[in-house]
Amino acid sequence: MDKLSITGGVRLAGDIRASGAKNAALPILAGTLLASTPVRVSNVPHLRDVTTTFELLGKMGVRVTMDERMGIEVDPRPIHDLCAPYELVKTMRASILVLGPLLSRYGEARVSLPGGCAIGARPVDIHVAGLRQMGAEIDVEKGDIVARCKRLRGATVVMETVTVTGTENLLMAATLANGRTVLKNAAREPEVLDLANFLIAMGARIEGAGTDTIVIDGVAQLEGVDYAVLPDRIETGTYLVAGAMTGGRVRVREARPTDLEAVLEKLEASGAQVTTGEDWVEVDGGGRRPRAVSLTTAPHPGFPTDMQAQFTALNAIAEGTGVIEETIFENRFMHVLELQRMGADIRIDGNKATVHGKAFLTAAPVMATDLRASASLVLAGLVARGDTLVDRIYHVDRGYEQIEEKLAHLGARISRVPG
Ligand code: EPZ
Numbered sequence: 001m002d003k004l005s006i007t008g009g010v011r012l013a014g015d016i017r018a019s020g021a022k023n024a025a026l027p028i029l030a031g032t033l034l035a036s037t038p039v040r041v042s043n044v045p046h047l048r049d050v051t052t053t054f055e056l057l058g059k060m061g062v063r064v065t066m067d068e069r070m071g072i073e074v075d076p077r078p079i080h081d082l083c084a085p086y087e088l089v090k091t092m093r094a095s096i097l098v099l100g101p102l103l104s105r106y107g108e109a110r111v112s113l114p115g116g117c118a119i120g121a122r123p124v125d126i127h128v129a130g131l132r133q134m135g136a137e138i139d140v141e142k143g144d145i146v147a148r149c150k151r152l153r154g155a156t157v158v159m160e161t162v163t164v165t166g167t168e169n170l171l172m173a174a175t176l177a178n179g180r181t182v183l184k185n186a187a188r189e190p191e192v193l194d195l196a197n198f199l200i201a202m203g204a205r206i207e208g209a210g211t212d213t214i215v216i217d218g219v220a221q222l223e224g225v226d227y228a229v230l231p232d233r234i235e236t237g238t239y240l241v242a243g244a245m246t247g248g249r250v251r252v253r254e255a256r257p258t259d260l261e262a263v264l265e266k267l268e269a270s271g272a273q274v275t276t277g278e279d280w281v282e283v284d285g286g287g288r289r290p291r292a293v294s295l296t297t298a299p300h301p302g303f304p305t306d307m308q309a310q311f312t313a314l315n316a317i318a319e320g321t322g323v324i325e326e327t328i329f330e331n332r333f334m335h336v337l338e339l340q341r342m343g344a345d346i347r348i349d350g351n352k353a354t355v356h357g358k359a360f361l362t363a364a365p366v367m368a369t370d371l372r373a374s375a376s377l378v379l380a381g382l383v384a385r386g387d388t389l390v391d392r393i394y395h396v397d398r399g400y401e402q403i404e405e406k407l408a409h410l411g412a413r414i415s416r417v418p419g
Helices: 022-034 048-059 093-106 125-133 164-174 190-201 233-246 257-269 305-316 334-341 371-383 403-409
Strands: 003-007 013-017 039-042 063-066 072-075 108-112 137-141 144-148 156-158 180-184 205-207 213-217 226-228 249-253 273-276 280-284 321-325 345-349 352-356 365-367 387-391 413-417
Touching (some): 003 371, 022 039, 022 093, 022 164, 022 233, 048 063, 048 093, 093 108, 093 125, 125 137, 125 156, 125 164, 164 190, 190 205, 190 226, 233 249, 233 257, 233 280, 233 305, 233 371, 233 403, 257 280, 305 334, 305 371, 334 345, 334 365, 371 403, 403 413
Parallel strands (some): 013 249, 365 387
Antiparallel strands (some): 003 413, 039 072, 063 072, 108 144, 137 144, 180 213, 205 213, 273 280, 321 352, 345 352
16 A cells, blocks of 8 residues: 655645636536536546546446546446445445436436445434435335335425435435425535535526525436536645644645635634735745644534645644534544544543644544545644654545645655555
């Protein structure tokens, strides 16, 4: 298994480009199944989860072609297999996103139940309940969700928990349903809005995406379009934290600062100077050690859970004490155990981690457990004394395009060690 070797102590400086958002590309690629004609998607990040999605679509018989600029063309017309098998779903839970489109466009779907993962049980009961309300017959057979429905009908669905992919699955299903669907307590993440904009471009009738109530009037069919995925706000936030932690100056171009307000607020609270433009954002740590910040994760526009691990790492070397409260997932402190191996002083009490900042961390061999935990270990390696070796970095490759190239461009001493 590949590892990343990072020699700490460099103050990062420079600017990099944000890649397309993984968590928008995945639902949009699933949404291509709804189209009656080929769809082109650009600004798709070159990530493990994206290639897994291509594999899944290809297995269904969908034609996926890529041009040299990572422009993707998806032609769903040759589809012949309405199934997402366990061997693919177990590597990427977001495969569940094909359920709504398959059911709505083709009237049936067999999708392996995604198991839990390192950060929590992550059930899909809200996805299933909403589709049942829209008239689907859904059973679980040998670990697969088996769903059938001649044609879904519009319904008013109140989701008991704010769920990003749950909202996305039901949003996609509703575009071809018969009548009006109202999704209440909908997720407001920018990636949900990007998916809605993609569906609207294909001819869907959607109002209110980006708010907690989305109204969809079903149409007969959707036509392929050419759509560019929005920039990745979590990737952007991760590199900005790297700038703040190393006391450096990092600018991320082709980004969307408005998607990151809660994160930028916390970066300012840590003492970094934040400046933004139309499509860029810059953090200047001013050569100083960051100040500790306290935060509580929440659905958008609250502080994103996907940035929690990165701020835990920042607090590990900050001045003072910060309390990190995780309210979305029940087990999203796996990175703490690894940071402690590097000397971090962190105490976990339920869903709260109290972090007493240390003047320095010490490099150690550490192991990635999930995508954002692995990012926090890379960040810790950037400031630790010595050479940190991060193992199981296939987790990193799921969500960070060219991470070592981007960090090296900013001056980091980082290399990939073939495992
Ligand atoms: C999406 O996951 C993201 N993944 C996650 O990003 C992100 O952490 C999460 O949203 C929260 O923002 C993608 O978009 C592909 P949820 P998702 O459904 O949709 C509970 C990353 O690092 N829930 O919003 O799976 C669930 O257990 C990944 O890029 C139910 O109870 O998350 C959790 O506690 C990690 N029943 C809460 O809702 C359901 O049917 C929020 O989960 C669905 C969810």
